[in-house]
Amino acid sequence: MAFWKRLSFISAVAALFLPLAACGFGISGTLPSSEEELSIRTGDKTAGESIKLRIMWWGAQSRHKVTMKALEAYSKKHPNVTFEPDYSGMDGYLDRLSTQAAARNAPDIIQIDPGWVADWASRNQLADLTGAVDLTNVDGKLTKLGYINDKMYAVPLGSVAHGMIYDKAAMEKSAIPLPVNGWTWEDFFKLARESVPKLGVGQYVTKDYAGDVFAYSAYQYARGKGFVITDTGKFNIDKQVFLDWAYQWQDLRESGAVPPADVNASDKEFDPSADLMLKGIIMIRLSYSSSYGAWDSIKPGAYALVTMPRAEEAGGWLKPSMFFGISAASKHVEEAKSFVDWFINSEEAGAILGTSRGVPVNSTVADAVDSTFSVADQTGMILYNATLQDGQQWTPGASGWTNWIDKDWGLVRDELSFGKKSPEQAFDALRNAAKEYEG
Template identity: 60%
Template sequence: MPKWKRYLTLFIAAAVVISLAACGNGNKEQQAPSTGGEAASNGDVKLRIMWWGSQERHEATLAVLDMYTKANPHVTFDPEYSGMDGYLDKLSTQAAANNAPDVIQLDPGWISDWSARNQLADLSSGINLSNVDQKVLSGGQYNGTQYAIPLGSVAYGMIYDKAALEKVGVPAPSNGWSWDDFFAMAKEMKGKLPEGQYFTKDYAGDYFAYSAYQYAQGKGQVVTNEGVFNVDQDTFLAWTKQFEELRKEGIVPPADLNASDKEFDPTMDLLVSGKIVIRLSFSNNLGAWNSLKEGAYALVTMPRAVEAGGWLKPSMFFGISATSKHAEEAKKFVDWFINSPDAAGVLKTARGMPVNSEIATTLEAQLSDTDKAGLELLRATEKDGQTFSAGAKGWTNFIDKDWPLVRDELSFGKTTPEEAYEKLKQAAAEYE
């Protein structure tokens, strides 16, 4: 059976419970009560809402849910939240069983698939979008219809351990550095780092890390908007062979340690636990890492080559389930979430800089030093950063399933860079 059919069968079969991995730093997963989304007999409404993120995001979001209920006593919430690991699997299973939450946090890369499957409500009306940039709004559209509302904007860059670099006498990277600088720094680390510490993760088969590298080489998207496989073979081989060399020299973690990494987990995040010195990060995530080890980290732009490697993107979206019994109440909540200065004052940059331009301007003066550092990365990337593209309909499994398989095979030495490229190319052909 072709791979895409196997995934479709799994999706439609639903009722299979796929566990949503908690991010482990005290993050909590709320199970949806059977009454979620049902109207109480007295006319009150309970909205189920689901999101992923760090503990910082969880606490801020719970606070604004309470704020909304105080202003609208007839509306209460059943929140479901955890880390990113497994989030899409669980959400897809719920949706296939017609049991999706009323309000759903969505990654930009999922919008086309979810809209095409008629799983999202039309949000073309009922939400004030007058202060939202059209370029950001377009990421939540499918065939000209608005199905998801952006919540903020972020930039993709890197985060590093300041003390670890200072200890080994290696200068910290600066905005505008190149991929040549990155790999030179990696090799400079050899013999300087203490036993059990490595330069960075093994990113040989990481979709987003490679995307940044291909962008920087001027080769464009990994998957085009038209759904065409566009992994440049020479660029992919150059990237994977660089990491193959770092792997052999012990500059990146061994495969089992690399696979154990869980972002924002105080014991399993390789950066927080001191196992690596630098890793990928979005501009709005510094606060999450800072909450685990205050003042330890700094942000820097994604390395570049002939073009910028980093990109700007809507941080995430809120969508409303097409099966929600309370779509209008859910719209009112989403409208308030993006347009309320009071909500923004609590959320700050937990989901990137607020998407409402007026609120974002007002908020800048109120930002903490940590949030200002995130804003600095955002502004540095805005100058010539790549424009984020969610790719084409039908590619979610290619990105979320096929790439991780190749990633693990490369890390464990079970495939060569040449074989990995052919596997990705073959997998892509099953989606085109």
């Protein structure tokens, strides 16, 4: 698998990065940053052997804050267990984690994307969690991606809806009509084209999503053609649907509805210095229901959520937001299992975490803590419930395609945006690259 070829290469230079991983990776601001602060120390450690669990996750600052509170709450209940958190944004997360895993030095508990589970489990990087976590009140649709050959290797943390977020304040100021739940892809492209005359200098309607795998997947879903990879490991991009999509974006590019290629490529979600929406450069971008709290915490009241545009079918989907896995190389597998079980089954944890990782997967916990949700959490729930009506059930397709999605799609994205490939050439590039992955 190409992903693991890349991982093997990374192992050769892993030693260069291990000192960085060992001291944790935080974000600037009010969150802990020193080594002393990063190890949460509460209570008397005499209640058993002192255990320090390394835990790694990605997200926005709002997720970091509530996760740190959850870790502190767990340590108060289990004074002998402390944590060494390692948190960052999504950008570069997989490469850092892969570097550590290649050296058999991954954190004890790792947050992983649903699409990564099969690859990581197949290479014996994840511990077997079968029977270790109570899944009585967790929907089987959410847990199934954590099972490989009837063994569980990862536990879902939340359920989210895929949609869009828009700068309501900016659109109202420019007299641009606001999108509404149930809108279509035809509505989306029409809105983008007709809004151009109303834009200010250096302002655009949306990111250029021509080569974005998740945006295109939503479009192909809506056209009734399924996911881009089949569950049996076959390339499944419908050529005519892809060309229709790519030429629509080419039209938006030429009309000035999307940013120039270099500006588009500079975007980094939730980075105040690089996020195109936070900088006021674009008005619409992809988002998940669980992310609204992060947006609202940065610019309260400015943003709103809307369902993913539809066509013959719904374009948005419901999916497990992310998973916790436990490193097979961990020296504290049993302690890590106990923490993960608490994380998803404790009402205390549910109340602290809110919807930072989506709707709590434990339905009993979700019902119990619903009244504690903030206004931002409740806003995310509106998108979730709107998508729930007839949304697609997301699938990662067959295992072994991580690198095709992560790298090959990224290359095509840039080549389309910079005009280096025509839509036909982009399709051929994806088709040819896929041959290496097909069984």
